[in-house]
Amino acid sequence: MPVRMPVRRTAAAALAVLALTATAACGKSGSPTAGAPSTGYTVRTDVKLDGSATFAAAKARGKLVIGAKADQPGLGFEDITANTRNGFDIEIARMVAADLGFPESQIEWRTIDSANRETALAGGQIDYYVGTYSINDKRKTQVSFAGPYYLAGQDLLVRKDNTDITGPESTKGRRVCTVTGSTSVDAIRTYGAEVTTFGSYSQCVDKLITKDVDAVTTDDAILKGYAAQNPGELRVVGKPFTTEKYGVGLNKDDKVLRAAVDDALKAHEDSGDWKAAYDRTLGTAGSAAPQPPALERY
Amino acid sequence: MGILFEDGNFGLFRDGFLRTVELSAASAVLALLLGVLLAAFRVSPVPVLRTFATVWIEIFRNTPLTLLFFAVTFGLPRVDVHLSAFVCAVLALGCYTASFVCEVLRSGINTVPLGQAEAARSLGMTFGQTLVQVVLPQAGRAVLGPMSSVFIALPRNSAIAGAFNVAELYSVQQTLSERGYAIFAVFFWIALAYLCVSATVALGFRRLEHRPAVAR
Amino acid sequence: MTARASVLYDVPGPRARARYRAFGVLGALGIAALLWYAVAQLAEHGQFSAQMWAPFEYTAVQQRILDGVRDTLTAFGLAAVLSLVLGVLLAAGRLSDHRPVRWAASGVVEFFRAMPLLIMIFALYQAVFSARPLWALVLGLGLYNGAVQAEIIRGGVNAVPRGQSEAGYALGLRKSQLMATVLVPQAVRAMLPAMIGQLVVTLKDTSLGFVITYTELLYVGKLIAGNTSTPQGYPYIPVVLVIAPIYIALCLALTALARWIESRGRRGTNRRTPAPA
Numbered sequence: 001m002p003v004r005m006p007v008r009r010t011a012a013a014a015l016a017v018l019a020l021t022a023t024a025a026c027g028k029s030g031s032p033t034a035g036a037p038s039t040g041y042t043v044r045t046d047v048k049l050d051g052s053a054t055f056a057a058a059k060a061r062g063k064l065v066i067g068a069k070a071d072q073p074g075l076g077f078e079d080i081t082a083n084t085r086n087g088f089d090i091e092i093a094r095m096v097a098a099d100l101g102f103p104e105s106q107i108e109w110r111t112i113d114s115a116n117r118e119t120a121l122a123g124g125q126i127d128y129y130v131g132t133y134s135i136n137d138k139r140k141t142q143v144s145f146a147g148p149y150y151l152a153g154q155d156l157l158v159r160k161d162n163t164d165i166t167g168p169e170s171t172k173g174r175r176v177c178t179v180t181g182s183t184s185v186d187a188i189r190t191y192g193a194e195v196t197t198f199g200s201y202s203q204c205v206d207k208l209i210t211k212d213v214d215a216v217t218t219d220d221a222i223l224k225g226y227a228a229q230n231p232g233e234l235r236v237v238g239k240p241f242t243t244e245k246y247g248v249g250l251n252k253d254d255k256v257l258r259a260a261v262d263d264a265l266k267a268h269e270d271s272g273d274w275k276a277a278y279d280r281t282l283g284t285a286g287s288a289a290p291q292p293p294a295l296e297r298y
Numbered sequence: 299m300g301i302l303f304e305d306g307n308f309g310l311f312r313d314g315f316l317r318t319v320e321l322s323a324a325s326a327v328l329a330l331l332l333g334v335l336l337a338a339f340r341v342s343p344v345p346v347l348r349t350f351a352t353v354w355i356e357i358f359r360n361t362p363l364t365l366l367f368f369a370v371t372f373g374l375p376r377v378d379v380h381l382s383a384f385v386c387a388v389l390a391l392g393c394y395t396a397s398f399v400c401e402v403l404r405s406g407i408n409t410v411p412l413g414q415a416e417a418a419r420s421l422g423m424t425f426g427q428t429l430v431q432v433v434l435p436q437a438g439r440a441v442l443g444p445m446s447s448v449f450i451a452l453p454r455n456s457a458i459a460g461a462f463n464v465a466e467l468y469s470v471q472q473t474l475s476e477r478g479y480a481i482f483a484v485f486f487w488i489a490l491a492y493l494c495v496s497a498t499v500a501l502g503f504r505r506l507e508h509r510p511a512v513a514r
Numbered sequence: 515m516t517a518r519a520s521v522l523y524d525v526p527g528p529r530a531r532a533r534y535r536a537f538g539v540l541g542a543l544g545i546a547a548l549l550w551y552a553v554a555q556l557a558e559h560g561q562f563s564a565q566m567w568a569p570f571e572y573t574a575v576q577q578r579i580l581d582g583v584r585d586t587l588t589a590f591g592l593a594a595v596l597s598l599v600l601g602v603l604l605a606a607g608r609l610s611d612h613r614p615v616r617w618a619a620s621g622v623v624e625f626f627r628a629m630p631l632l633i634m635i636f637a638l639y640q641a642v643f644s645a646r647p648l649w650a651l652v653l654g655l656g657l658y659n660g661a662v663q664a665e666i667i668r669g670g671v672n673a674v675p676r677g678q679s680e681a682g683y684a685l686g687l688r689k690s691q692l693m694a695t696v697l698v699p700q701a702v703r704a705m706l707p708a709m710i711g712q713l714v715v716t717l718k719d720t721s722l723g724f725v726i727t728y729t730e731l732l733y734v735g736k737l738i739a740g741n742t743s744t745p746q747g748y749p750y751i752p753v754v755l756v757i758a759p760i761y762i763a764l765c766l767a768l769t770a771l772a773r774w775i776e777s778r779g780r781r782g783t784n785r786r787t788p789a790p791a
Contacts, residue, residue, distance in 0.1 A: 048319065069736065070741070071737065071741060077741065078573055078741060079741070080569065080572075080578060080737060080741050081569055081572040081742075082572070115644070116644050120645065123645055125645060180461070185473075196463050197469070198461075199734070200740055201738070202741070202748060205748075206372055206375075206748045207375070209747045210747070211380070212380055229743040233746075336565070341522055343530075344537045344538050344541060345534075345538060346537075346539075347537070347538075356615060356762070360718070360766060361758050361761055362718040362719070362720075363716070363721075364721045364732055365757060368732075368754060369737075369750075369751075369758075372748075375560055376556075376561060376751055377558075377559050377561075378555075394764070409520075411758070412686065415763060425522055428522055428523070433522065454629070454631070455630070455631040456631035457629075457720075458632055460632070461725055467633075468633055468636075471636065482641065484637075485637045485641075489633070493625070493628045493629075494632070497628070
């Protein structure tokens with residue numbers, strides 16, 4: 001082997017150089033899609049929340065840390081080419097931040113996946129969380145919720161040319177994809193569908209496009225985002241068969257902040273910001289903005 | 299620890315266990331066949347085949363298995379090759395493991411005394427005959443040790459398939475922990491199942507090793 | 515190469531050379547045809563379209579990839595150190611004269627060698643480190659690879675000739691002294707290739723961090739693929755074609771480093787022991 005060693009070493013070096021030049025070479029900045037930018041919300045200046053530990057900590061550090069999803073188009077999406085975030089959940093998070101006195105420049109986004117939301121909120125890693133977070137009693141034992149700010153329901157995403165699947169009942173024996181461990185798995189299994197699971201929704205959507213599955217199921221809000229991303233190819237069936245109330249996740253003990261977030265949601269729903277945000281994000285899939293749900297203060 | 303016997307969890311667990319065994323067995327067969335073929339290429343007198351085998355091995359040994367799973371699961375459908383998740387997993391695992399099998403075989407071939415191959419050649423055997431009838435059977439004995447490590451690693455690596463839509467033990471673990479069972483209770487049973495699988499493989503290899511050696 | 519290969523076949527004569535050449539040409543044609551078919555298929559299905567590769571043009575994405583490489587190397591570095599330390603400790607345990615220690619070490623080694631890393635990492639993440647995926651990854655990698663390194667080191671110590679330890683005892687060394695000054699250094703030198711091979715495995719296995727949202731290279735790749743929508747679908751193939759060479763380069767660089775250290779080590783011994791008897 002000693003004869004071939006230099007060759008291999010050279011090859012390794014060459015590969016390393018190639019890889020580096022490929023990544024470090026001159027590049028573009030900005031975004032190819034450049035979706036409609038956030039209009040910005042009026043930032044309040046005289047905010048005082050006595051008794052809110054989270055708020056006091058955020059003020060002290062001069063930054064609000066918000067947890068969000070990064071891989072859900074239309075809801076919580078990270079544009080990796082421009083390092084910006086967009087989507088309906090992101091807009092909601094921005095509205096609330098503005099009412100708490102934090103402009104966009106003072107927001108620090110953290111991507112937190114579904115499994116870690118409770119830990120992140122309880123441990124104070126994030127100040128609040130906005131990302132398809134369904135309000136339920138089990139979660140209320142660990143965190144608290146402001147809102148709901150949106151009503152979603154489990155629905156089906158199919159290819160545009162598919163007319164057989166009209167609702168959950170017609171998925172019997174069909175290949176339906178969803179994400180590992182989500183509650184959608186059990187719900188669709190009761191209808192007799194053959195369930196396929198992957199780690200993320202974009203992987204399911206990819207399988208839908210390549211015709212390896214017949215439908216993707218999860219909350220309609222998430223599906224609408226994917227339909228908007230692939231307008232010529234995919235559509236949402238539009239027969240939700242569960243109800244999910246999306247709330248803003250907060251630390252369980254911070255009742256003052258919860259009330260403040262509820263107030264902020266209410267104010268922006270009344271001012272029309274809510275509808276404008278919907279039209280700019282989820283609404284681009286073609287569906288008209290619904291009425292915002294009534295808040296459930298507790 | 300009783301979670302296994304609640305709510306039909308046992309059926310889920312049993313199916314996962316069988317899937318793991320099935321997946322490991324199928325991949326092992328593919329890895330062995332492909333590994334022998336690659337090893338033959340690697341020591342063959344034809345330079346092109348040697349180069350091909352070397353490049354193949356360097357690629358597959360130095361790429362994370364997870365990335366191979368990605369390539370097979372999401373890459374193949376893009377070029378209109380549609381395979382079931384199980385077949386995809388067998389392909390990824392088999393090709394990955396084959397490169398290790400090949401390396402083990404090659405080092406085993408080196409341990410066979412020179413005289414054996416020389417004697418075979420002096421009898422007029424061709425390269426193929428020398429390799430298959432004389433050298434590989436003897437190399438087989440020498441490589442049992444390292445080969446057992448490769449095949450003990452295989453069921454362990456098969457867990458990655460759980461993240462790619464194969465309902466084996468890892469995905470059972472995820473499902474159970476998502477259903478809200480205590481993580482340690484779930485972990486206990488899954489760990490036990492894997493220990494059983496790897497102990498079986500290890501025992502099998504030990505029995506092979508203890509078969510009376512042929513005199514050289 | 516030639517010395518080993520020629521054991522299996524004679525120096526080719528004119529006819530054999532012609533035959534090999536024919537095989538060579540056929541083989542090369544076959545491989546070229548396969549490659550061409552693969553590339554043509556990819557091109558036909560739009561995998562080389564500009565949109566598919568567009569994300570890699572952006573500085574933000576390039577920076578992400580570099581950050582991914584950095585995070586991969588961080589996890590690898592920590593896990594490598596942990597696994598080597600653990601490997602030495604466990605190997606010492608397995609070679610101990612005290613039966614309970616031996617049993618305990620054997621139990622630990624056998625358990626972690628049999629456990630799928632993915633399951634370990636996932637369990638550690640869920641149970642202990644949900645806020646710190648790096649530590650779940652490092653600990654999982656360290657435990658598993660430590661167990662494997664322990665077996666390699668133990669094999670190396672057992673392979674050191676008996677006379678070495680007898681000579682050591684004759685000089686009045688205690689067992690720990692014997693280990694530290696005589697057996698382990700020789701074992702490590704003999705086992706260096708195997709240990710480095712395991713380090714390459716450690717490096718590759720950092721990619722399992724993607725299941726627990728640790729932002730290593732593969733996670734970054736997944737994010738790029740999933741967050742870029744093109745008319746031809748998500749760019750999984752371009753991402754694999756970019757990420758895989760980086761991993762291969764890192765692993766080959768590590769192997770090359772190992773060879774270099776090994777050759778230096780050999781030179782060192784040669785200076786001290788001029789010629790084997």
